[in-house]
Amino acid sequence: MSVTDAPPAPDTGPEVRRPSTRRRLVPYWLLLPGILWLLVFFALPMVYQASTSVQTGSLEKGFEVTWHFRTYWDALADYYPQFIRSLLYAGSATLLCLLLGYPLAYLIAFRAGRWRGLVLVLVIAPFFTSFLIRTLAWKTILADGGAVVDVLDALHVLDVTSRLGWTENNRVLATPLAVVCGLTYNFLPFMILPLYTSLERIDGRLHEAAGDLYATPATTFRKVTFPLSMPGVVSGTLLTFIPASGDYVNAELLGSTDTKMVGSVIQSQFLRVLDYPTAAALSFILMAVVLLVVTVYIRRSGTEDLV
């Protein structure tokens, strides 16, 4: 609706009746549960973590705030390989999810017909088992003497991936490839569902219109379908990339010593070494890095909507 559509403003004059105080407070009362929730479960822990990250001390003697900002620098200097690895693995997994998820979402939205409901349920079905069990199942799938590895080996795929450093000789488990596979598998539904929602809302007549204007199917996809599905692409990649970059279960179970991601480091600093400041600082650095990557990405993606 634009301004010109509006009827001319009635002249209410200077004595506008203000709504009563009670009425003005209504929106705030409605917001209260949400604000309280954010305060208790988001803001307070953040403040607490921020404080922890600039403390020094030990478990036995206690920790005190000494504004020791060097912790941040030390953490980054010690663990930058794990940071780079996290972004690299999460980025690769996100890309793979997009490549695998887009055709599937497209199929569900436009071609599944009466099977649509069933296929959607199948996409969500893995969530009915625990994250851990699903990840452990990949150890069987990718086992050294297993069918997958044998086939890849026979096709000489593993020779190529080993040269690239993704796999180790003729095994996949305990290599970067296994970790990225695990991440891709575990986060794929988070990519498919927003993509599907976006695609499903596209009016079929737009495709017909594109055809009427002599667009080839490829052009229709490039000029119509894909741009209209951008909100789904953006939210799908965010829902995949953000949790994947902080994940440590896949790296822990499917990886090796040189595939550890920053989540593992935070866990081990917090629980094993009991170095709470370093763990807190690492969490903040991870948050900042992810926020930066995401901000740049959203700015470049050129879409404001998310669904």
Add this chain to the structure above:
Amino acid sequence: MQEYEAESLSAPQLAAMRRSLAGGRGALTRRSLLRASGTGALALGGLGTLSACGIPPAKREGDAAAASDDHSAREKRITFSNWTEYMDVGEDEKSRPTLEAFTKRTGITVKYTEDINDNVEFFGKVKPQLAAGQDTGRDLIIVTDWLAARIIRLGWAQKLDPANLPHAFANLSAQFRSPDWDPGRAYSYPWTGIPTVIAYNEKATGGRKVESVTQLLDDPKLKGRVSFLSEMRDSVGMTLLDMGKDPGSFTDADYDAAIGRLQKGVDRKQIRRFTGNDYTADLSKGDIAACVAWAGDIIQLQADNPDIKFTIPAAGYITSSDNMLVPARARHKTNAEKLMDYYYEPPVAAQLAAYINYVCPVDGVAAELAKIDESMASNTLILPDKEMAAKSRSFRSLSAEEETAYEEKFAELIGA
């Protein structure tokens, strides 16, 4: 809503508002959400509330700080936190025969929970309450010796009353009598002993025997198919023994040398992973050909897979233990002591050992165990003979500073 709008705002104002909510700066999009949350976080950060925080010292001084009013006489119950699969289970897979017999005899009901999966996680879970001097709701917990040592060091365990522990005092086997972290067992009694040995899958090694840590680290035939444990004391302890050092009395330099030796194994890709309990499936499948392993796991694996073999290295092996403790402020200490003592009666201990397959720390169990299962009574991983007991070593207890420094170095080794 309609009425409210009509009386306070003009139509163009309303239109502008709607426009702005749908597409303007006020529109709820990811970007605006990020911007808003960023601003909010910054504002909070600026409050200067940061310096008001801080974590008080965890250590609590004196036994009085740990003790609590004992409600045992009035409240005939205890809460017992244990690891999974660490208690005998009846034929029907539900009943727990030894615990039920205890309740029948003493009238003390046991709330048994299997809520311990991992020492470090459990410590993280109970730390806030124990550090604040509060009851954790648990009367009896079972933790591995290094964590038991830390809990005692921090003053978070209650001193036991020997008068309530006659069987435990009499039957505790010599090997476990006086660890350096709890001399004379003032605070703790072992639930089980855990030998750390070398295990291998004979099929995966092609019939080769694997007999030492040196072989794990150097045998080219095992390259990429060797795993060590992510418990620092087991992996480093076994390496120290292999290098001819005593894990009970090593120096900083010895520790660094052992880490260096393992690091070489990592760098040369000899070591595939450092694992928790999840090595068992890999070993059984043959993805891991040989590894440092916990004896109890191996006994259970062998039942399903005859290819699994173990060796006690000539250089010796590490024995750790899982220990029963009464945490500070627990309300039913006497009841907990009665339960501890109960598990030191040989028939009960035998029943437990027959089910969980770990080293039984109770003397005089052999005859009772033979009644249940002959082969178990002669299994040295459950009842070590003299020769085997002589090779057993314990990792010495560490000071708080050492613990942090060593864990840091070990974390670096395992990649995190």
